[in-house]
Amino acid sequence: MEGHTVAYSQSTIIELMVPSYANFGGKVHGGTLMSLMDKVAYVCASKHAGNYCVTVSVDNVEFLQPVEVGEVIKLMGSVNYVGRKSLVVGIKVVAEDLQAGVSKHTNTCYFTMVAKSPDGKTAEVPALILKTQDDVRRYLSALQRKRLRTQDNEFMDKYRQNFVYDLASAELLQDQRCHVTLEPEE
Template identity: 35%
Template sequence: MKIPQRDITLRFLAEPQDVNFGGKVHGGAVMKWIDLAAYACAAGWSGRYCVTAYAGGIRFIAPIHVGSLVEVEAKVIYTGNSSIHIALEVNACDPKSLDRKLTTHCIVIMVAVGPDGKSEKVPQWIPETPDDQRQHDTAIKLMEMRKKIGKEMQIFVD
């Protein structure tokens, strides 16, 4: 049996079309890269087509400059029946120095779906190290927090 791929790193150079009016990489471009890495990670874990169900806790820490080497690291931190919770970090640096700096981090939840668009079961991820267990436990705490936030957000959608 093939072992699912738990993590993935996308690497590329930030291009001029990614720039905002302030001369730095646009936050929307970073969010697109995050979504792409989350998809690749979730598909590698589940062996299925996956869709984004949630993206949250995004924190933009430092700007990314055009020409920077960008690394988007994604790893599974929790699985439900059909959901895959993924922690993501974006690091960037001048490709000549390779002195990477954290620029962005967040959590994305992907859901595996079949050809009919209905959710499908995914392989369970089981923490193996103390660090894995901390991330797994944090993912569970974040789920509870999202439920509370979802209830509070109802005022904006009713």
């Protein structure tokens, strides 16, 4: 069977959160965490693909709890899904307060990466060998997120092209916290 197991490319990055990572509220800046998540996604995807990989989208970014300066974070990445030329890498971030001995799950997200050959063209990626129940669950979850994104894109395409506020769009906004007061077009 050609391909790589999920375990083959699983990767972990551990980093101390230093004061220069703090935002104006004194917590670790979300952008810093995103940059670190992108690094672990790159490592996982490139190892699986055997090629350079680039980030094309990030889905379901969840900041569950703040990360404090002085905590050590562990970013765990795993290839959850592969297409022909793309991969989805799931990232879980856990922060640990070393003095208190307390760990907390702080972030989860999914990076879609595309493999590039040395000449810069997209490259085919090896199949993903699923060996555990978790591997299968994560693959199916990624497949569902892909289906929902396709449906969402189709829905939004309908509204992007020649949008006209009509009865259908008014119904979608009916229970929302907005007021439509369109100005006459010139």
